[in-house]
Amino acid sequence: MSAAEPLLSVRDLRVHVPLEGGTVRAVDGVSFDLPGGSTLGLVGESGSGKSTVARTVVGLNRPVAGSIRLAGQEIAGAAERVLAPLRRHVQMVFQDPYASLNPRMTVASAVAEPLHIHGLVPAAGADAEVCRLLELVGLDPSMRRRYPHEFSGGPRQRIGIARALAVQPRLLLLDEPVSALDVSVQAQVLNLLEDLKARLGLTYLFIAHNLAVVRHVSDRVAVLYLGRIVEVASRDDLYAQPQHPYTQALLSAVPVAEPGRPRTRLALKGEPASPITPPSGCVFRTRCPQAVAVCAEQVPALRPVGAGHVSACHWHG
Amino acid sequence: MSAAPASTSSLPEAGTSLGADAWRRMRRNRVAMAGLVVLVLVSLACFLLPPLMGMDPQAVDARRGAQPPGGEHLLGTDTLGRDYLARVLVGGQTSLLVGLVATLVCVLIGTLYGATAGYYGGRVDELMMRFVDFLYGIPYMFLVVLIMLLFEDEARGNPLPVFLALGAVQWLSMARIVRGQVLALRHQEFVLAARLTGASDTRIILRHILPNVLGIVIIYATLTVPAVIILESFLSFLGLGVDLSWGRLVAEAVAVINPIRSYGWLLLWPSLALALTLFSLNFVGDGLRDAFDPRSRR
């Protein structure tokens, strides 16, 4: 029995960004599959390349190497002409609710714009569709003639989601969608995203640095460090049995709202290495408490450490 | 289903745009509003009074030459007996029009040029801005005088070359300012979102970039008008400008000063008009800048 082809399939993606001081290897060999209807969480700290991966998938960055297959079609480095019709299938929700909406456009105009660009509704029907979309994300449609600055962060993020849903995409890339929101508002938006996924049969690529949030929404989780994936597992496996030293340190560093719970902190030395001159071999070795000689010589491949669980560490496999 | 956020029911359904917000803040700025009122009054006086009252700035009357203010001639007469009130008002028409039109020219050229350079970036931007740098290097008065001399014959009475000359010099700053703003906007997430939705470059520039540049363009345009008026006055002072404007009147007044009689009022009235208008324009420009301050971003 062959598995259905994943909705999104990325192989050995590399994105190098030229800067004054050198070339930043923002993404350096990332591969993953995203089956339709599921949520893959991409977790990492700043400089891990997770946002770059998302932006490359939607065509905002050009990869120097690698393959991106969306619904069976190769789109890595494709021309805008090829990407244009695919824009209906993939949309993105951005992090900053204050920068992701045009301050000069009313909510209605912003949400209706995708409808007009793709000719999805006749001009007269746009308003009704806008109202439907706003209700879908839990906003009062009578507010649609207001301007973004009249809303706070949570509602603004909902507007951004409504705009993304206007073209009825199959895949939604969420780049830190709740990081800029207060805790209680964050919960509202996360609940909304879960509802929408179930109702509309969406697939999510969820990028965040907040491990607890990622745990809440994801089916599978991939951990990134300095442009590479170091561990992939199902959600439960990753949080219960993290295998890679970085994942272990990351999880132990997250503050938990449970005082008095005994925790072993795996302290990491120093700071992440420079992405312009990454360390030889395993990029994590400069901070890894378990680094040995071979770590400097060979780049560890992602090796299986359990069912559907891989880790890029010389100690495994 | 997530709960709808509590709407503040006291607000109307139509939103207050940033423009409306800015106008509200502007209204509270007394100095700026005073400037605006003065500008409106001066403009009305210059454009409405002469035709309504049948004033003729060119009517020569040698018997009434060089009369001080008072009586029939409120502001006096010049050496050729022409009514000075009429000359100041009609001269104002020219000065104001020159300011307005030249600024419009500058805004149009500068905005389109700067937006294109800023949006496309890369080599296009480099080439376009190097050209601007090159033009910047030419002393602007030299450029303006050159243009004026080239069109000297046509310029007699016709202010068009003056508009063009002044606009041609001022657009450089506008282009730089707009380019800077567009460069910053280009990477904003709402522009990326529009690109992702499939919006064409044209649509992005017209609907997303330019409206957000409008604020800064308005501010600098309002501050360009006085600069242009001064430039025009200087040109007229040098004898290169138009026949009748405030600057020209000042030039003529200075020319007739002699040790016996100074004809003070000939210098006073156009200078006063210039000063009043320029002050008002600057206050309004400052007021607009404060009103558009993007600290409304909450």
Added chain:
Amino acid sequence: MHPAPSRAEPVLEVKGLTTEFVTDGGVVRAVDGVSFSLGRGEVLGLVGESGCGKSVTNLSILGLLPRPQGRVVAGEVRFGGRDLLQASEAEMRAVRGNRIAMVFQDPMTCLNPYLTVEEQLAEVGQLHLRLSRASAVERAVSLLTRVGIPDAALRIRAYPHQFSGGMRQRVMIAMALLCDPDVLVADEPTTALDVTIQAQILDLLADLRRERGMAVILVTHDLGVVAGCCDRVVVMYAGRVVEEAATGPLFAQPMHPYTQALLASVPRLSGAAHGRLASIGGLPPRLDRGPFRACAFLPRCSQRRAACEAGEPALQGRGTGRWSRCVLQPGELA
């Protein structure tokens, strides 16, 4: 023989602090009747969401409110035997950076990008401790080493932008500690940092606090940070204190519906995942409408009673060192 230090002599005491801002839309009462005390060597967490007044509280204490819009209209801040709110600007300058130090969220905006770190740190020593330039620099270097900056003697000559985010925050902490302050006010010191760096900084703060017996006011919205670092917690909502307790009891048995809802809406690293997070519907109230005629949290509270509409509840004692501003008794809460 000395008895164990008790809370009898707090190092800082805030009583009834009320702060207002004059804005375009009216007068906003950002802080309303906030009181708490800080014991020697204690870490107090000020928790709440944006707009709750936690940062404004700190700015009010230190006299750093933006003028003329912001002003303290009532209250008392007792420190070192006097009321800081009555102190002159010159007196406050002698206190800031010296007896009470502050660390902010974004070190990039607090360090002068045009001066080297050496100049900025030495200035503190020269100003407050009357040290010579050489001694001030020496002291700065030793502090930088203490906060974990490698090669401090060399790195001190660098400019702020040449440090990474975590390193810059360490520099800020070193700067704050130069004069051995009695109180450190840390306003979201780790929010902008990566998780692993955040852990390092929080560990550092805990060590330093132990070494120097320094009291800390930690402002944060992150309940996890509070759980890991703080001895006591003050929960703020709409500019007022809604609950105060020691950390353990607060998390074990919150006594205000807002605290409960806040704790319930945070996603966890263990336990049940997926499913709905308990979210608090609605939005925080406006603070420019004058005094509240009912409980400030009422519109969003799922446990309201008729008594809630009668007027704003007062802060009531719920046992030793516990307070909550709710008509419901602890036993009545869900």
